[in-house]
Amino acid sequence: MIVLERVFKSFPLDDGRSEPVLSDLNLTVSEGEFLAILGPSGCGKTTLLNLIAGFTAPTRGRVLFNGTEIDRPAPERAVVFQDAVLFPWLTVSRNIAFGLKLQGLKGKNLDEKVSRYLAIMGLTEEDGAKYPHALSGGMSQRVSLARVLALKPKALLMDEPFSSLDVDTRERLQEELLRLWAARRTTVIYVTHSVEEAAYLADRVLLLGPSPGRARTVPVPLKRPRNRRSEEFLATKEALRGGFPEPLCCATFRHSPHLEGGFRP
Amino acid sequence: MTGLFRKMPKSTLSIVLLLTAWRLAAEGVLLFRGVPFPTPEETFLRLLELLAGKNLAGHSLYVHLFSSLRRWATGFAVAAASGVLYGLAAGRVRALERATSEIPQFLLLIPGLAWVPVAILLFGIGERATLFMIAVSAFAPIAVSVLGGAKNVDTRLLRAAQMLGAGEGTLFFHVFLPATLPSILSGLRIGLGTSWRVLVAAEMVVGSGTGLGYSLIQARWTLDYASSFACIAAICLIGFFFERVLIRRLERGTLDRWAPVSEKG
Numbered sequence: 001m002i003v004l005e006r007v008f009k010s011f012p013l014d015d016g017r018s019e020p021v022l023s024d025l026n027l028t029v030s031e032g033e034f035l036a037i038l039g040p041s042g043c044g045k046t047t048l049l050n051l052i053a054g055f056t057a058p059t060r061g062r063v064l065f066n067g068t069e070i071d072r073p074a075p076e077r078a079v080v081f082q083d084a085v086l087f088p089w090l091t092v093s094r095n096i097a098f099g100l101k102l103q104g105l106k107g108k109n110l111d112e113k114v115s116r117y118l119a120i121m122g123l124t125e126e127d128g129a130k131y132p133h134a135l136s137g138g139m140s141q142r143v144s145l146a147r148v149l150a151l152k153p154k155a156l157l158m159d160e161p162f163s164s165l166d167v168d169t170r171e172r173l174q175e176e177l178l179r180l181w182a183a184r185r186t187t188v189i190y191v192t193h194s195v196e197e198a199a200y201l202a203d204r205v206l207l208l209g210p211s212p213g214r215a216r217t218v219p220v221p222l223k224r225p226r227n228r229r230s231e232e233f234l235a236t237k238e239a240l241r242g243g244f245p246e247p248l249c250c251a252t253f254r255h256s257p258h259l260e261g262g263f264r265p
Numbered sequence: 266m267t268g269l270f271r272k273m274p275k276s277t278l279s280i281v282l283l284l285t286a287w288r289l290a291a292e293g294v295l296l297f298r299g300v301p302f303p304t305p306e307e308t309f310l311r312l313l314e315l316l317a318g319k320n321l322a323g324h325s326l327y328v329h330l331f332s333s334l335r336r337w338a339t340g341f342a343v344a345a346a347s348g349v350l351y352g353l354a355a356g357r358v359r360a361l362e363r364a365t366s367e368i369p370q371f372l373l374l375i376p377g378l379a380w381v382p383v384a385i386l387l388f389g390i391g392e393r394a395t396l397f398m399i400a401v402s403a404f405a406p407i408a409v410s411v412l413g414g415a416k417n418v419d420t421r422l423l424r425a426a427q428m429l430g431a432g433e434g435t436l437f438f439h440v441f442l443p444a445t446l447p448s449i450l451s452g453l454r455i456g457l458g459t460s461w462r463v464l465v466a467a468e469m470v471v472g473s474g475t476g477l478g479y480s481l482i483q484a485r486w487t488l489d490y491a492s493s494f495a496c497i498a499a500i501c502l503i504g505f506f507f508e509r510v511l512i513r514r515l516e517r518g519t520l521d522r523w524a525p526v527s528e529k530g
């Protein structure tokens with residue numbers, strides 16, 4: 001279970017003042033839940049994810065994971081970054097082996113596990129011998145998922161993981177993610193720009209408005225598997241769009257292409 | 266014709282052009298100034314004679330070659346070790362960087378030969394003065410390049426490693442170091458050229474008694490210009506060999522596999 005208690009996060013500005021990004025945020029994510037974080041660019045989605053990952057500490061307030069305060073990154077809270085962030089000097093297989101080795105796995109056990117996760121993510125042994133520069137965006141993201149799934153994380157923190165991929169690849173990876181999530185019941189926190197993506201994937205959506213301190217969560221009342229073209233789905237999307245905690249100053253945001261599930265500029 | 270050009274290695278073309286220009290210069294000098302100027306052929310023949318054991322400034326070419334190489338290797342090793350260690354340390358420790366990062370920048374502005382008085386005051390005329398000049402001149406470009414690379418290591422790579430479970434040691438040796446390797450290699454490459462040039466210059470000035478630079482100047486005193494030119498050719502060939510064979514091979518084994526040049530843009 002992930003708990004945020006009155007979390008406040010600000011960044012110092014050059015002129016000595018500081019800019020609040022998150023203010024007084026309370027959030028509880030239960031085990032096995034799929035939570036999407038939705039909001040316009042710059043509203044603090046990545047900042048929030050970084051707090052839970054343990055990359056940064058809150059200015060005030062507490063972030064707890066299963067009752068203990070998060071003070072550093074750890075494999076139990078694995079992160080999938082927007083652009084994969086693989087180690088360019090390691091082959092795909094060795095990228096996947098990186099975390100496993102740190103858990104003390106070696107020799108045949110290690111090789112077997114790497115092969116298994118290559119296969120789970122739909123990658124071949126030949127792909128495993130490649131260096132990251134030779135991969136397509138979709139393949140990189142598969143590797144980046146494989147290397148964290150192999151560590152059996154309790155929570156999966158994903159920062160717009162599929163947003164730079166084409167629609168086909170994105171939808172295919174979304175399906176695979178849902179399948180894995182259903183099989184393992186890992187907690188997933190999934191940052192996105194896209195209302196459609198949030199509505200399709202999540203149990204619940206955290207709507208982060210452009211001004212700090214105005215956030216709320218909205219449940220997604222849809223059964224799975226979901227149909228992107230059903231009436232209810234479209235209604236849910238509308239409800240999410242209209243559900244932001246403040247009249248979105250940016251009418252631009254409401255109608256921005258980001259939120260239509262389309263391409264980012 | 267262009268097809269023929271394309272088949273030749275790049276360096277062949279450059280060498281042909283260079284030899285042609287040299288040849289023309291030799292003819293021109295003879296014609297207009299009435300002074301014999303060693304042609305490429307004469308130089309090549311003299312180089313062969315020297316290689317066959319002809320005496321040059323009191324020793325065989327091999328003695329000079331060996332003592333230059335020994336000096337160079339010692340000086341360069343000192344510069345490489347201190348430059349790389351300094352760059353890595355200052356890249357990791359903020360306080361060290363703030364206190365010292367301008368020093369190599371200043372050193373970079375001092376031409377190699379300007380160290381002669383300093384070296385002689387510190388060590389007197391002789392071997393150690395030469396080594397000092399080599400080391401201090403090659404240190405700066407190596408330190409600057411390594412520090413630049415170390416400071417700019419992508420924090421996302423470090424974060425990715427941390428969330429996969431890496432501790433400080435793994436982070437340094439398995440992420441920070443390989444991520445800095447491109448800058449280390451390019452620093453070494455620049456330092457190699459610098460130290461080789463400074464070595465030859467130092468031998469010319471400090472009067473080392475042996476060495477390619479020393480014999481180049483000695484041959485000139487005795488108006489044996491062909492031998493001077495043969496020394497220049499030897500210096501050039503050896504420098505070329507180091508650059509191509511040593512550094513290029515290192516790069517090919519690492520950087521090129523991680524991201525081939527053709528794809529870097």
Ligand SMILES: Nc1ncnc2c1ncn2[C@@H]1O[C@H](COP(=O)(O)OP(=O)(O)OP(=O)(O)O)[C@@H](O)[C@H]1O
Pocket residue numbers: 011012021039040041042043044045046047048193
């Ligand atoms: N390290 C930092 N230093 C200073 N300001 C920061 C830092 N990180 C984020 N910010 C600021 O905090 C705000 C929120 O940034 P964040 O990256 O969390 O937004 P986001 O919602 O993830 O946006 P996007 O959708 O574009 O990724 C921005 O205004 C940004 O300028």
Ligand SMILES: [Mg+2]
Pocket residue numbers: 045046047159
């Ligand atoms: Mg972001």
